Amino acid sequence: MFLIFDNFIFDLDGTIINSSKEVFQCFAMAFESVNYDIDKTRLNPDIIGPPLKEIIKLIAPELNDENKINLICQNFRQIYDNDENDCSELYDGILEFLKKLKKHNKKVFMATFKPMIPTIRLVNKFKLNDLFDDIYGIDKFGKHITKEEMIEDIISKYNLNREKTVMIGDAPTDVIAAKNTGIFGIGTLWGYGSDKTELKKNSNLCINNIKELDSNCEFERILK
Template sequence: MLCLFDLDGTLIDSELGIVSCVRHAFQQLGVPAPAELRHWIGPPLRHSFGPLLDHDPALVEAAVEHYHQRFHQIGWREHTVYPGVEAMIQRLRDAGHTLAIVTSKPQRHATPIVESFAFADAFTRLYGPDPRSPHSEKASMIAAALADFGADPAQTVMIGDRHFDIDGAVANQVRGIGVLWGFGSREELEQAGAHALTHTPGELAELLAA
């Protein structure tokens, strides 16, 4: 089976790094940051910055650049691997599944994070969007993974915590499995059409083993 994993909110708790970089971007622009920033984890940055910067293309691009500058320097280190994830990944690898990551993070930010994992070699490929894109691109990245691996959609799963992950799975006719330990809600995942929901990495490993 080909198992495609989201990164933020699925393998790692990256709230500190993402929120700190968003606040930094607003500070650099002299614009007050929203009090609640947790919902920024998952959507493309331009999608989130746009409404708060009057959809001014120059301001939005400046905010994204400020975000990326801090993330490249320190933000990528401000994360923790969720408890139970390493054991889950090891179990899936031992079972012979092929593992890859499909993330909304640009590859230049996702790569050092993944390389820092003790289980980094479990993942065959890493897919990230063009950093200039305003879209999540989960659907196109999943399609690319299916093509690269020559995988049957019926033997592929996309695992993530936000509707973007499930939307991408549905678009490619693969099963989307929602995880409830991340940043999305049960309602969000169910409305997107999640095939199943799991509460812990151990439960996810059991589901995929079955």
């Protein structure tokens, strides 16, 4: 099976980078900053991906104090946005694949639920700036936007052919957004979350690693 696409939209966490260790450390510090004890077994990869307040509810479902939730959000952002010793890592093979896409003149975008400040910090950390045509965070336009809205804006702004566009991500929201916007959706099985049922159900294709993605994409034929 060869997939021929001109436009690639990537999720960030769980797709390009493994930020789980860094995120867990920052959440632990944010809860400690308000003297709130948590069950640290809840700091696991299953919580990563949704918007910040949803993650806090997963970590502390019994917490209903909205002021405290807002303070934890604020403290987490302060800690995470400014961490100069971020221990996040690129997944094996992703940098080489992104470079290959640009070498073959593909359009490459990022659509993530992470806010723009930490997203750009990570892009700079891993020197990915020149590999993306545009980057969309959840607050790119000053308010929270959905993955569908990100994809639609990318398609409209860059006049992309939907049939030649693919969304690649590890969360069901990534491939569901692809389905809802009429583009191809590839689920990455190396990402976060132990239950892959919804990801597999809503993906056009699921892949186990970057090498598998590379082997399913046709490059040379497009250049002829």
